Amino acid sequence: MNQVRIIGGEWKRRLIRFDSVDGLRPTPDRVRETLFNWLMWDIAGKNVLDVCAGSGALGIEALSRGAASCTLIEADRKQAQRLKDNLLQLQCTTAQVICAKAEQALGKLSGKFDLVFLDPPYSLNLWTPLAELIDPLLNPSAKIYIEADRPLQQLQLPVHWQLLKQTRAGQVHAGLYQA
Numbered sequence: 001m002n003q004v005r006i007i008g009g010e011w012k013r014r015l016i017r018f019d020s021v022d023g024l025r026p027t028p029d030r031v032r033e034t035l036f037n038w039l040m041w042d043i044a045g046k047n048v049l050d051v052c053a054g055s056g057a058l059g060i061e062a063l064s065r066g067a068a069s070c071t072l073i074e075a076d077r078k079q080a081q082r083l084k085d086n087l088l089q090l091q092c093t094t095a096q097v098i099c100a101k102a103e104q105a106l107g108k109l110s111g112k113f114d115l116v117f118l119d120p121p122y123s124l125n126l127w128t129p130l131a132e133l134i135d136p137l138l139n140p141s142a143k144i145y146i147e148a149d150r151p152l153q154q155l156q157l158p159v160h161w162q163l164l165k166q167t168r169a170g171q172v173h174a175g176l177y178q179a
Helices: 029-038 057-064 077-089 102-108 127-137
Strands: 002-005 015-018 047-051 069-074 095-099 113-118 138-148 162-169 172-178
Touching: 015 077, 029 057, 029 162, 029 172, 047 057, 047 127, 057 069, 057 095, 057 113, 069 077, 069 102, 077 095, 102 127, 113 127, 127 138
Parallel strands: 047 069, 047 113, 069 095, 113 138
Antiparallel strands: 002 015, 138 172, 162 172
8 A cells, every 4th residue: 555645735645555556656746846836826716627646635735724625536546445445534525526537527526726736647649638628627727737758848738727837857857837
């Protein structure tokens, strides 16, 4: 059983457990810490979408820091159940887990989101198709976090998404965009 620690907020230092699933690689602690420093004033009361949730570290970290709600999408049935178990253990009632491929789940969502985490398995190369499905679900001025294994400029993202900040840690390229 693998685990990752929540960095801040209500559940600081709590462990989230996750299964070994092909393509699942939690955002490194250093990158997560940088991301949540960027978002410090942009989380409380926001509706969050964690696409390709994996371990759930990003969505659960946002909830720990005061997000109003979080929808986590995870294709692997066993890992989706692990996410539900983790949320139950944290006594979180403001999150929902959708067990489906992101491409299918995004087409069925009707809510609007203020903050989106887009960190698909690198080998699937889903940034462009998922970004196109996410775009109509965004509230004005929504923030989108993207993590990739290549420079962000190589991703074909919606042209009206403005890159606000970016960082790199080893092979991980990460950026925060605003719609």
